[in-house]
Amino acid sequence: MTARRSRWISHLVLIAFSFIMIYPVLWWIGASLKPVEEMTLPTIWPKTPMWENYIEGWKFSSKYTFGHFFLNTLLMEVANVIGGVVTAAIVAFGFGRLEFKLRGLWFSILLLTIMLPTQVTIVPQYILFNNFRLTDSYVPLILPHFLGGGAFFVFLLVQFIRGIPRDLDEAAKIDGASVYGIFARVIFPLLKPGLVTVGIFTFIWSWDDFFAQVLYLTSIEKFTVSLALRMFVDQFEIQWGYLLAMSLVSVMPSTIIFFLAQKHFVEGIATTGLKG
Amino acid sequence: MQTRRLNSTQLAGYIFISPWLLGFFLLTLWPIGQSFYLSFTDYSLLSEPVWKGLENYERIFGQDETFVKSLKITFTYVFVSVPFRLVFSLLVAMLLVKSLRGMNLYRTLIYFPSLVGGSIAVSVLWRNMFGVDGYINAILAWFGIEGRGWISHPDTALWTLVVLNIWQFGSMMVIFLAGLKQIPQELYEAAAVDGARKMQQFFRITLPMLSPVMLFNIILGVINAFQMFTPAYIVTPRPGGPMQSTYVYAVFLYEKAFKHFQMGYASALAWILLVIVALLTALNFFASRYWVFYESGSERGGR
Numbered sequence: 001m002t003a004r005r006s007r008w009i010s011h012l013v014l015i016a017f018s019f020i021m022i023y024p025v026l027w028w029i030g031a032s033l034k035p036v037e038e039m040t041l042p043t044i045w046p047k048t049p050m051w052e053n054y055i056e057g058w059k060f061s062s063k064y065t066f067g068h069f070f071l072n073t074l075l076m077e078v079a080n081v082i083g084g085v086v087t088a089a090i091v092a093f094g095f096g097r098l099e100f101k102l103r104g105l106w107f108s109i110l111l112l113t114i115m116l117p118t119q120v121t122i123v124p125q126y127i128l129f130n131n132f133r134l135t136d137s138y139v140p141l142i143l144p145h146f147l148g149g150g151a152f153f154v155f156l157l158v159q160f161i162r163g164i165p166r167d168l169d170e171a172a173k174i175d176g177a178s179v180y181g182i183f184a185r186v187i188f189p190l191l192k193p194g195l196v197t198v199g200i201f202t203f204i205w206s207w208d209d210f211f212a213q214v215l216y217l218t219s220i221e222k223f224t225v226s227l228a229l230r231m232f233v234d235q236f237e238i239q240w241g242y243l244l245a246m247s248l249v250s251v252m253p254s255t256i257i258f259f260l261a262q263k264h265f266v267e268g269i270a271t272t273g274l275k276g
Numbered sequence: 277m278q279t280r281r282l283n284s285t286q287l288a289g290y291i292f293i294s295p296w297l298l299g300f301f302l303l304t305l306w307p308i309g310q311s312f313y314l315s316f317t318d319y320s321l322l323s324e325p326v327w328k329g330l331e332n333y334e335r336i337f338g339q340d341e342t343f344v345k346s347l348k349i350t351f352t353y354v355f356v357s358v359p360f361r362l363v364f365s366l367l368v369a370m371l372l373v374k375s376l377r378g379m380n381l382y383r384t385l386i387y388f389p390s391l392v393g394g395s396i397a398v399s400v401l402w403r404n405m406f407g408v409d410g411y412i413n414a415i416l417a418w419f420g421i422e423g424r425g426w427i428s429h430p431d432t433a434l435w436t437l438v439v440l441n442i443w444q445f446g447s448m449m450v451i452f453l454a455g456l457k458q459i460p461q462e463l464y465e466a467a468a469v470d471g472a473r474k475m476q477q478f479f480r481i482t483l484p485m486l487s488p489v490m491l492f493n494i495i496l497g498v499i500n501a502f503q504m505f506t507p508a509y510i511v512t513p514r515p516g517g518p519m520q521s522t523y524v525y526a527v528f529l530y531e532k533a534f535k536h537f538q539m540g541y542a543s544a545l546a547w548i549l550l551v552i553v554a555l556l557t558a559l560n561f562f563a564s565r566y567w568v569f570y571e572s573g574s575e576r577g578g579r
Contacts, residue, residue, distance in 0.1 A: 007376060010371065010374060011376065013371060014371060014382045017368070018381075018382050018385035018386055021385060021386050021388075021389055021443070022386075022388060024389070024401065024405060024443075025388065025389065025392075027411060028401050031404070039404065039409065039411070040413070041411060042414050042415050087295040087296070090292055091292060091295055091296040094291075094293035095292075095293060098285055098288055098289035098292060099285060099286075099289065100286045101286060103289065106293065109300065110296065110300075113300065115495070115496075115557060117499065117502060117553055118503060119503060119526055119529050119549055120308060120311070120546045120550045121303065121304055121307035121308060121311070121546075122529075122546070123307075123311055123314065123542050123543050123546060124307035124310035124314065125303060125307050126533070127310070127539065128302075128306075128307070143303075144299065147296065147298055147299025147303060148293075148295045148296025148297075148298075148300070149299055151296070183292070204391070205394075207395070208395045208396075208506075210396050210505070210510075211506070211530075214509075215530075226395070226396045229396050229397060230396060232400075233400060233510060240404060243400055244404065247395075247396070247398075247400045247401065248397070250396075250397045251392040251398075254391060254392060254395075255388075255391070258391050
């Protein structure tokens with residue numbers, strides 16, 4: 001009797017709380033179809049939905065549509081995800097499976113770099129890229145992913161690799177495989193769930209990495225979705241309808257990936273946080 | 277033979293970690309050293325750095341009111357939002373750990389804001405919601421509270437950013453959730469047999485067992501909050517908000533370096549940030565000796 005009652009109470013609390021949490025998002029969806037006058041109201045659905053917010057917002061300017069910025073961002077993301085996943089796997093194999101001098105020291109340093117604020121290194125990094133005339137290009141945004149920039153992901157995959165039984169390595173070794181063979185044919189395929197997690201987080205985090213984008217990309221032609229949104233914000237009179245519509249479109253890729261790979265997601269965060 | 281094989285795995289080890297090692301030297305260690313050097317110079321990117329000794333630091337600590345102000349704002353932001361997020365995410369995690377029907381839906385709804393929350397898009401949403409004409413004011417009016425432009429008023433602007441940060445407690449929550457799942461149920465059963473009430477169970481079992489996870493969340497929460505940039509740049513009008521009331525450290529440093537091109541000065545700011553974050557982290561680790569509970573030996577060895 002009491003167990004049932006407490007279950008009901010839990011449900012009520014959870015429903016109320018979920019509602020409060022998700023309400024701004026629901027309102028956002030409705031507001032993207034509203035005329036400006038109705039945006040002061042907390043109601044979700046507009047009296048007459050203005051689909052032109054999406055159509056006009058997508059057109060952006062006479063020269064570029066939002067499609068252009070999406071394409072820019074997606075191409076950058078392809079490189080980031082490939083770089084992030086492949087290098088994290090390679091480096092994690094080194095730390096997780098191979099014995100070498102100073103391994104412990106390097107691994108501690110790797111963990112320390114996770115805690116290092118971006119702002120500490122940003123000035124000399126900018127100067128470095130500037131010296132090579134690489135500012136206003138995607139190189140400063142992509143390159144770190146190919147150089148084990150995701151120290152966090154290396155850590156995640158090391159934990160993952162430690163969970164793979166060593167018997168498999170031994171068996172491959174007896175069959176004559178080298179360390180490289182063991183990595184390519186034994187460990188890499190077994191890492192797949194971990195790699196998916198790394199790929200997802202790399203995608204979402206670099207999509208949202210406004211700081212680096214605003215710093216390195218200066219010509220509109222090369223703008224990412226985030227920078228295009230910022231141009232809307234910087235206008236003297238903000239076109240809220242277009243802006244809210246396009247900002248909603250801008251979170252679609254992350255949202256779709258989230259719903260497709262929800263399981264990996266939650267497991268990924270849990271593993272990084274706990275198995276240390 | 278034995279030594280040759282050892283050498284080849286030695287080499288293989290370094291080959292495998294070489295991408296990270298290269299990145300570490302090129303993009304982390306060298307920049308840290310370089311910014312240390314630059315912090316003693318005047319450098320505008322256009323001409324060679326000019327050695328100035330301690331002048332940058334003297335100016336920062338002696339005369340720069342913006343430095344003091346932005347540090348205060350950042351500390352307020354960190355020390356208000358992190359504790360709120362911790363308490364919030366722990367309480368919600370305790371609700372979400374129960375096995376109820378529809379739990380996946382609840383988890384998704386509660387986690388979703390954290391998924392999109394770091395994006396500029398949500399900062400845009402926040403700017404609209406908490407503006408003079410935002411719907412938050414309409415809701416407050418139901419309760420007889422007079423509305424105002426929350427983001428354009430210097431007294432409240434920072435608090436809208438704190439609320440935004442608390443709204444995204446999802447990743448902390450998921451980590452707590454995983455921690456809660458690892459607490460053996462027998463502990464609670466044994467406690468219940470001994471007549472411990474729910475409150476006692478929480479303080480005697482749940483909290484101590486979760487304390488390592490709590491430490492992890494505190495340390496990363498503090499470090500992340502210290503770097504807050506996008507909301508201060510987008511939510512509040514003009515980077516830094518009304519009367520610079522949301523001029524957090526990251527925005528301050530960014531503008532010094534890339535708007536005023538005072539690279540030397542900005543490097544000194546970067547080093548001060550490094551020292552502050554390192555001290556806070558060390559303090560956390562030191563304090564953790566007194567409150568973090570680690571299970572003894574045998575249980576931990578497995579991993």
